Ligand SMILES: Nc1ncnc2c1ncn2[C@@H]1O[C@H](COP(=O)(O)OP(=O)(O)OP(=O)(O)O)[C@@H](O)[C@H]1O
């Protein structure tokens with residue numbers, strides 16, 4: 001597992017309509033320890049996706065620095081796995097081959113990469129779907145395949161941008177529980193982006209509230225694992241933390 005450090009990160013876009021520069025990220029500093037799960041929450045347009053794209057190496061920063069285990073990020077790399085809200089599985093590949101694709105690209109032999117893929121599919125409750133094609137799965141199942149496909153690459157840092165936004169509320173809760181369980185087993189460093197306060201608190205060790213391109217505050221989430229919605233909806237600490245985060249987001 002690797003640490004992730006953002007130092008005085010900034011991003012300015014050129015807005016072709018206004019004919020001028022817009023500042024999306026002003027000055028963001030954040031240290032995510034190896035094995036930590038950090039959520040970034042904030043209103044639409046506050047710069048969440050911009051941060052993720054810079055950390056992933058898809059977008060150059062205008063200023064500041066991103067360090068993975070102390071080394072500056074200069075582009076995409078296999079040390080960082082990315083899961084987006086809408087990601088494409090390969091429609092012509094089976095679920096198993098989709099998950100085995102990353103290991104294949106890394107030169108892992110057929111037997112071994114299929115073993116890895118089956119292990120991850122098992123972990124996500126998708127063992128029975130291994131030989132099916134993406135269009136034969138529900139949206140929630142496809143999303144789970146997307147998550148385990150990223151995990152099967154053994155990324156040191158997992159970057160997720162609203163990966164569960166387009167599934168129904170029940171499926172979403174299941175996916176959140178599964179993600180915390182998988183995280184607990186694997187201890188991957190995770191940066192998770194969402195505008196859903198309850199999701200941010202449920203998943204993370206720490207919630208970062210972003211506002212106007214700046215870190216507004218950071219709130220520790222000392223809730224025990226494993227986390228289950230049945231228990232947490234009634235939990236006073238969970239409710240108090242969610243309220244605190246919500247107040248910060250609304251004041252943002
Ligand atoms: N390619 C671009 N060109 C110009 N401006 C952009 C570009 N991408 C983002 N922006 C602007 O940067 C700001 C931050 O956008 P970003 O997508 O990072 O927000 P976000 O927090 O992810 O929002 P959401 O919750 O809606 O996904 C917005 O004002 C947006 O209009």
Ligand SMILES: [Mg+2]
Nearest residue numbers: 048049050161
């Ligand atoms: Mg976004």
